Amino acid sequence: MNLSIPSVQLNNGISMPALGLGVYAPEQQQEVGQAVEAALAVGYRLFDAAAIYGNEKEVGEALRQGGVSRNELFVTSKVWIDDMGFDATMRAFEKSLQDLSLDYMDLYLIHWPKDQHRKETWKALESLYDQGVVKSIGVSNYYQKHLEELFVYANVCPAINQIELSPFCYLPEELDFCKQNNIQLEGYAPVVRGQKKDHPVLVDLARKYGKSTYQILIRWVIEQGAVTIPKSIHPERMIENAEVFDFVLDTDDLARMAVLYDNTRVAWDPRDF
Ligand SMILES: NC(=O)c1ccc[n+]([C@@H]2O[C@H](COP(=O)([O-])OP(=O)(O)OC[C@H]3O[C@@H](n4cnc5c(N)ncnc54)[C@H](OP(=O)(O)O)[C@@H]3O)[C@@H](O)[C@H]2O)c1
16 A cells, blocks of 8 residues: 655645645553554555554654654644743754654654743744754644744744644634645644544535545545644544545535534634633
8 A cells, every 4th residue: 555645745844745644542552653654555655653542652663663764754832831931942853853763853843832931932943943853843722812822032933833723613714814824734634533523514525525533534634725734643544534634625516614613612712822
């Protein structure tokens, strides 16, 4: 099996797979290493890690065992809210890099726009970027108000904004703001952790396109122009989740999905930060 996953180009010219594997698995930490190895074997190259997920060593070990050359991989990590601030972020980055057994990171993100030390944290990311130990830097869970604040002091424009994205968690004005500013969107929790798998509109569309409701949701995220990172520890589901580049949702169906918004979220609401 070798999936063919297209790439997108970030605002700094770096290429990134349009779909990858999320590795947040608090109840399945024992299985994460095997999941990463399985994902590599079927053709995943983008891995979305974070210090707070508590499994960077397992992910790093699996990436080493996987036998895929480093320049084909795209590894993301994120600085957690307890490590905000210039020095703390530099230390957190070093630890993530070591735990992942890497000598550079492809993408490093501020995980949440916690109120204190956003500026110093971004300055630390810019410093790491200048040193070349991270190839792209970005943010996560930043909405327009957080980005406007960042633009005041940033020398480097974020390459990525990773936000929760599904038809049920869809704020078009936030997506538009990123697009206008040339920031690539990355949608997390695209399948809403399975909570909407039996939604009648999704079931209807799944039947029409000959796909699963999970694939309909992932395709919808791709059609918003976002990169996405569904998480699964099951190889057959990893394959299913990546088989979304051979169909297109038509305009009427996108319109049906555009009204599903009900603010269902698996994580905090950035508007509260
Ligand atoms: N930046 C942030 O603040 C933030 C927040 C949350 C998540 N994330 C990232 O985004 C990634 C994805 O989000 P998420 O894990 O919260 O939610 P998700 O990807 O929407 O859902 C994952 C859940 O859905 C199940 N699933 C996935 N594909 C399936 C399929 N085809 N059929 C049946 N079940 C399926 C998985 O089960 P199995 O594993 O058992 O197959 C898992 O329980 C995370 O792993 C993490 O990397 C980032």
